[in-house]
Amino acid sequence: MTWWKEAIVYQIYPRSFKDSNGDGIGDLPGIFSKLDYIQSIGVDVIWLCPIYQSPNHDNGYDISDYRQIMIDFGDMSDFDQLLEGIHERGMKLIMDIVPNHTSDEHRWFKASCESEDNPFRDYYIWRKGEMDKLPNNWPSFFSGDAWDYDEKTQSHYLHLFSKKQPDLNWENPKVRQEMYEIMHFWFKKGIDGFRMDVVSLISKLPGLPDSESNVFTEIISQYYANGPKVHKYLKEMHKEVFQHYDCMTVGEGPGITLDNALNYVGEDRNELNMVFHFGHMYIDNGPGGKYDPIPFDLVDMKKVFNAWDEKLAAKGWGSIFLGNHDFPRVVSRFGNDGLYWQESAKLIATLLLCMRGTPYIFQGDEIGMTNVAYQSIDEYRDIETLNSWKDAMLKGADSENFMKLVHQQSRDNARTPFQWNNSRNGGFSEKHPWLKSNDNFETINVEKQENDEHSILNYYRKMIEYRKQNPDLVDGNYQCYEVEHPELFLFKRWSDKNEYWVLLNFSENHHNVAMQFPQSISLEVNNYGEPNGINRLRPWEAKVLKV
Numbered sequence: 252m253t254w255w256k257e258a259i260v261y262q263i264y265p266r267s268f269k270d271s272n273g274d275g276i277g278d279l280p281g282i283f284s285k286l287d288y289i290q291s292i293g294v295d296v297i298w299l300c301p302i303y304q305s306p307n308h309d310n311g312y313d314i315s316d317y318r319q320i321m322i323d324f325g326d327m328s329d330f331d332q333l334l335e336g337i338h339e340r341g342m343k344l345i346m347d348i349v350p351n352h353t354s355d356e357h358r359w360f361k362a363s364c365e366s367e368d369n370p371f372r373d374y375y376i377w378r379k380g381e382m383d384k385l386p387n388n389w390p391s392f393f394s395g396d397a398w399d400y401d402e403k404t405q406s407h408y409l410h411l412f413s414k415k416q417p418d419l420n421w422e423n424p425k426v427r428q429e430m431y432e433i434m435h436f437w438f439k440k441g442i443d444g445f446r447m448d449v450v451s452l453i454s455k456l457p458g459l460p461d462s463e464s465n466v467f468t469e470i471i472s473q474y475y476a477n478g479p480k481v482h483k484y485l486k487e488m489h490k491e492v493f494q495h496y497d498c499m500t501v502g503e504g505p506g507i508t509l510d511n512a513l514n515y516v517g518e519d520r521n522e523l524n525m526v527f528h529f530g531h532m533y534i535d536n537g538p539g540g541k542y543d544p545i546p547f548d549l550v551d552m553k554k555v556f557n558a559w560d561e562k563l564a565a566k567g568w569g570s571i572f573l574g575n576h577d578f579p580r581v582v583s584r585f586g587n588d589g590l591y592w593q594e595s596a597k598l599i600a601t602l603l604l605c606m607r608g609t610p611y612i613f614q615g616d617e618i619g620m621t622n623v624a625y626q627s628i629d630e631y632r633d634i635e636t637l638n639s640w641k642d643a644m645l646k647g648a649d650s651e652n653f654m655k656l657v658h659q660q661s662r663d664n665a666r667t668p669f670q671w672n673n674s675r676n677g678g679f680s681e682k683h684p685w686l687k688s689n690d691n692f693e694t695i696n697v698e699k700q701e702n703d704e705h706s707i708l709n710y711y712r713k714m715i716e717y718r719k720q721n722p723d724l725v726d727g728n729y730q731c732y733e734v735e736h737p738e739l740f741l742f743k744r745w746s747d748k749n750e751y752w753v754l755l756n757f758s759e760n761h762h763n764v765a766m767q768f769p770q771s772i773s774l775e776v777n778n779y780g781e782p783n784g785i786n787r788l789r790p791w792e793a794k795v796l797k798v
C-alpha cells in the first residue's frame with residue numbers, strides 16, 4: 252500500500268501549538284520542542300498550517316511571500332531544523348499552500364495595483380468600472396461582497412475571502428508557473444507533500460455571472476468551485492511538479508461533491524491523491540450558513556460517510572476528518588463535552604481510526620480539547636467570526652443570541668492555545684497568548700493524561716497502534732448497518748482474512764445492538780474500562796470487535 256494511504260496525519264496550527272520565546276505566539280522552535288510528543292502519539296505525517304510570511308489577517312492564509320518564514324514563527328534555519336527533526340523521527344511533513352489567493356501585501360498584488368499595463372496586472376482578477384457598481388453579486392466567504400475597489404485604476408478586484416486576500420488569475424500561465432516553482436522550492440528542501448487550500452476554487456466561471464442563489468453552500472458549488480479549467484490546471488501541476496516527487500497531495504475542496512470527486516482523485520486522473528470534502532462538515536448549516544445552524548443529525552452524517560466510501564472504493568482514496576482549524580472542536584460538536592466528555596472523545600477517535608481512508612487528527616483533539624466561550628466579542632481574533640459579528644449587528648441581530656452562535660460556531664474554538672499542563676496559559680506560553688487560553692486547561696491537558704492510562708490521549712495511542720496492527724482497517728471493505736438508527740453508528744470492515752465490527756453509540760441512552768455475532772468474536776478495543784455484554788452499548792460507548 253502507498254505510504255500516504257497507510258499514514259495517519261496530525262494537523263498543527265502553529266500559532267497555537269507551543270510558544271518558545273514568550274511572545275505569546277506559537278512558533279517553529281516550539282513545534283520542534285514537542286516532536287517527541289507528536290511521535291509518541293503514533294502519527295506518521297505532520298500537516299503544518301501556513302508558516303510563510305504574512306500580515307496575518309487570516310492567520311497565514313494571506314501569504315505575502317511564499318519563500319520566507321513568518322517572522323513570528325522563526326526563520327528558515329528553524330524550518331530546516333524542524334524538517335530534519337521530523338524526518339529523524341521517521342515522520343513526514345506536508346506544507347499548507349494557498350494557490351487561490353495571496354495577501355494584498357504580496358509584491359505581485361502591489362505591482363498589479365500600479366497601472367493597467369503593469370506586467371503583474373493580469374496576476375489578479377480586475378474589472379474596470381464605477382465604485383458603487385459591483386461587477387457581480389458574489390458574496391465573500393467572510394461576509395460582505397467579493398469585490399473591493401482600487402481608486403488608482405478605478406477598478407474592482409475579486410476576493411472570495413477577505414479584501415486582503417485577492418484571488419489570483421489562474422488563466423495567466425505566468426501565475427501557474429510561479430506557483431509550480433514555489434512548490435519545487437519546498438520539495439527541494441525535502442518536504443513530503445502539500446495540503447492545498449481551496450484548490451477547488453482556482454478556475455473561475457467564464458464571465459463571472461451573477462449568482463441566482465442566496466444559499467451560500469449552493470453559491471460555492473455552483474459558482475465558485477469546479478470551474479471549467481480546474482482539471483486542466485491540476486493535471487498540469489501534477490505533470491510539472493508532483494510526478495517528480497514521492498509525495499502526498501490533499502486538496503481542500505469546498506464545493507467538491509460526490510458527482511465530481513473522482514475527477515479530482517480518480518487513480519487514472521493524475522491530479523490529487525485526496526480531497527477534503529465538506530459533506531459532513533456543513534451538515535448542521537441552515538440556509539443562512541453556519542450562523543443559521545440546524546440540529547446535527549447522525550443519520551445524515553452516516554449517509555455522507557457511506558456515500559463517499561462507496562464512491563471512492565474502487566478507484567480513489569478518501570480523507571477522514573471531523574474537525575480542523577476552521578470548525579468547532581469535535582468533542583463539543585459531535586460528542587458530549589459535559590458528563591460524557593471522556594467517553595465521547597474516545598468514541599470519536601474510534602470512528603476516525605476505523606474508517607477506510609487516511610485519518611487526520613487536529614491538534615488537541617487527542618486530549619479532548621473543547622470549545623471555548625469568551626464573554627466578549629473583543630476576545631475573539633478570527634476574521635470570519637469578527638466580520639460575521641459586525642454584519643449581524645448591522646442587520647440588527649440580538650447581541651446575546653448571536654454571542655451564543657459565536658460560542659457554538661466560531662473558528663477560534665479550534666484555535667485556543669494547546670493545553671500542555673496546568674501551569675499559566677496551559678503551558679503554552681509564559682506571556683499573554685495571542686488568543687486567550689480555554690479556562691479548562693487545569694483539567695484538560697497533556698501532562699495529566701500522560702499519567703493516566705485510561706486517558707483520551709492514551710486511547711488515541713492505543714487505537715492508532717491497533718489500526719497499524721490491523722491494516723484491513725485502512726483499506727478493507729466497509730459496510731454500514733442500520734443506517735436509519737438515529738443514535739447508533741454500526742459498521743463492518745473486512746477482507747478475505749479478517750472481519751471487524753465497530754459499534755458506536757452516539758447518545759446518552761443505553762442500547763442493544765440487534766446483530767447476531769458469532770461465538771468466536773472478541774472485544775479488541777473499548778472506551779469503557781469494565782466490559783459488558785457484546786451487544787450492549789452504554790452511553791457513548793465504542794467497541795471494536797474482531798471475528
Ligand code: ISL
Pocket residue numbers: 309312313349392412448449503505541576577578635662
Ligand atoms: O471556515 C469555513 C467554515 O467555517 C470554511 O468555509 C472555510 O472558509 C473554507 O473551508 C476555506 O478554508 C480555507 O481557506 C480560507 C482560510 O481562512 C481557512 O482557514 C482555510 O482552511 C482562506 O484561505
Ligand code: CA
Pocket residue numbers: 270271272273274275276277278323
Ligand atoms: Ca513565539
